[in-house]
Amino acid sequence: MNVLRSLQFKLLLGIFAVLAPLVAYLLYNNFYAIHVVREKVASSNGDLVDMFIQSKVDQVLEDTGKYLLTRAGSDPDVMSLNLFDYNDGEYQLRKVRIINRFRDDLVLYNTIDTFFVYARNARDLTVTEGSSERLAGFADWLDKNDRSANSRWTVFPNGSEYGLVTTVQASPDVILGAWIDLGSLLEPFRQLNLGGGGEVTIVDAQGRPLTATTLTEEGLEYIRPRLAQLDSDYLLLDEPSGKRLAVGTKSRLSDIRVLVLVPEQNLLSRLPFFLRAAWIIPIGAALVLSLYVLLLKRVLFTPLRDLIRGMRRIIQGDLNFRLAEDRSRELSFLASTYNSMADQIKQLRIGIYEQELLVKKAELKHLQVQINPHFYLNSLHIIYNLATLQLHKNVQKMSLYLADYFKFTIRTHRTHVTVGEELKHIRNYLEIQKMRYPDQLDYEIEIEEPWSGQPIPALSVQPFVENAIVHGMSMDGETFRVRIQAKEHPEDPERFVLTVSDNGPGFPPEYLEKLRSGRYAEEGEGDHIGIWNVIHRLNLYFGDRAKIEFANGPDGGDGDNGLNVGAQGAVVRLVLPLAGDISEGGDDHVQSAYRG
Structure with missing residues (x-):
């Protein structure tokens, strides 16, 4: 389907649609011209055969018949020949006079091979030329057939030859007749210039050849049922030696038909262009189309294919x-435009990447400075209360913790901190909370040295510690414990795990399901902005x-965490990739383990 919609297919189809009718028209004209030539040659040869039949054959046959009738009705010897016996001298004398007159008149009828007289009572057959043995069996044929009336010229086989015979009954026992060898009837037609392979032959009413012919049995089988068609049309014979055009005319005085066979090659010998064009036109059209397709491929399709390949490479990011x-x-303009466009896209893409990096950095800084104003107000309120109670050392201690806390949160120029720095900041936060709840809060931070130098986005752990205190600590007198631990991943050596756990009531089931499904990451959830903040920054920094x-x-996979959490308590596990020790300088690393 894509091939049918391609520009290449449409162009080739258009060329074919224009070229095919032209080739078809030329071929039609060519074959029509050949057909016209056949018609004209067939008509010309048909007219010529008609003329020969009428003027040479039928005229001779008609004149001979009239001559025999005249002799039968006016020659006293013929009329009285039956009055004498065969052995009578008068019979022989009269017969000799009859034959001599026939011989004298034979000069005028040179187409006639012989005249004859037949005395039926004596079974005596006498011919003017040759011996009567030439017409052996003719006497029996005359006896068996009724010749009382003047008959048409009839085909009579004489051995391997055929001839035309006509008879006139002069008296009940005397018959006059004439014999014509069919071969001699073809003499006038041999004047026709039929070329090599052309011939003239005679067939009877059943299509049986009466003279020598080169027609094959298949050709004769084709002609026989179509003899009547030759009176108005021609036949085209497809023989092993080539095609031949057959025209023919029937004699009106006999049952013979003269066939003229003309080789088609001779017919078209005067039209060599049309003969060759039947093959040259389609071959030339195919050659021209092939050359044109090659030219189109070189000057159009190949550059377009390169252009499409370039577009696909751009889509793939290359x-x-x-x-x-x-x-x-035109194609040079397309190529230069494409190259210029690729350069501009590359520069634009680089600019977009740089802009995205700037936006991400700005977003990181913005997210980094998002803080809870209630914490600051509560911290100031604690300092105020401590000052009112004149607990000056606690005021100093609280002020130092708060100063370190502020110092960490307002360093917006840093996109990441180490795990040790993050946990030291959390320790300041927890110390401030302990001063707020001195007998109700305890914590434990465990970090091994290999993980303290790993970089993470700033304030990635604090929101979970803060949520644990806000949502997990109760005022029923039991000490609320928070544990923070960094250790290797049990299955992936390329990552490590930061765990924040407590001994509070844990997550409510519906809230835990919401957290696990990822819906907490919806920024519009106002109570969960801290969690969304962390997830968003982790995605910006580490991706997936x-x-x-x-x-x-x-269920968190930590078992007994040492804080006696029992079957309850919330557990948050941050699975982070190893990125090497990327400390940007700053505060000292947290000790490998310290307890508040």
Whole structure:
């Protein structure tokens, strides 16, 4: 289907649609001209055969018949021959006079081979030329057939030859007649210039050849049922030696038909162009079309294919592919435009990447400075209360923790911190909360040295610690414990795990399902902006290599966390990729393990 819609297919189809009718028209004209030549030659030869039949054959046959009738009615010897016996001298004398007159008149009828007289009572057959043995069996034929009336010229076989015989009954026992060898009837037709392979032959009413012919049995079988058609049309015989045109005319005084066979090659010998054009036109058209297709492929299809390939390379992200300049002005313009467009897209893409990096950096800084104003107000309120109670050392301690906390959060120029720096900041946060809830909060931070130098986005852990205190700690007198731990991933050596767990009531089932399904990442959820903030920054920084898992108690995979969480307690696991020790300088690393 794509091939049918291609420009190449449509152009070739258009060329074929224009060229095919022209070739068909030329071929039609060519074959029509050949047909006209056949018609004209057939008509010309048919007219010529008609003329020969009428003027040479039928005229001789008609004149001979009249001559025999005249002799039968006016010659006293013929009329009285039956009055004498065969052995009577008068019979022989009269017969000799009859034959001599026939011989004298034979000069006027040179087409006639012989005249004859037949005395039926004596079974005596006498001919003017040759011996009576030439017409052996003719006497029996005359006895068996009723010749009382003047008859047409009849075909009579004489051995391997055939002849035409006509008879006139002069008296009950005396018959006069004439014999014509069919071969002699063809003498006038041999004047026709039929060329090599052409011939003239005579057939009877059943299509049986009466003279020598080169017609094959298949040709005769084709002609026999179509003899009547030859009176107004021609036949085209397809023989092993080639095609021959057959025309013929029937004699009106006998049952013979003269066939003239003319080789088609001779017919078209005067039209060599039309004969060759029948083969040259389609071959030439195919050659021209092939050359034109090759030319189109070189000057149009190949540059278009390169252009399409370049477009596909751009779609795939390869902006380094360039087109070669073409000699054609239009295609050269397309190539230069494509190359210029590719350069502009490449520069634009680089600019977009740079802009996206700037936007991400700005977004990271913006997310990094998102803080909870309630924490600051509560911290200032604690300092105020401590100052009112004149607990000056606690005021100093609180002020230092708060100063370190502020120092960490307002460093917006840093896109990442180390795990050690993040946990030190969380320690300041937890110390501030402990001063707020001195007997109700405890915490534990465990970090091994290999993981303290791993870079992570700033404030990636604090929102989960803050959520644990806000949502997990109760005022019923039981100490709320928070544990933060960094360790290797049990299955993937290329990643490590940061775990935040507590001994509180854990996540409500519906809330846990929401967290696990990822709907917490909807920024519009106002209460969950901290979680969305962390997830968004982790995606910006690590892509899909980082993930967060939520669970309750042992379901988190930590078992007994040492804080006696029992079957409850919220567990948050941050699975992060290893990225090497990328500390940007700053505060000292957290100790390998310290307890608040």
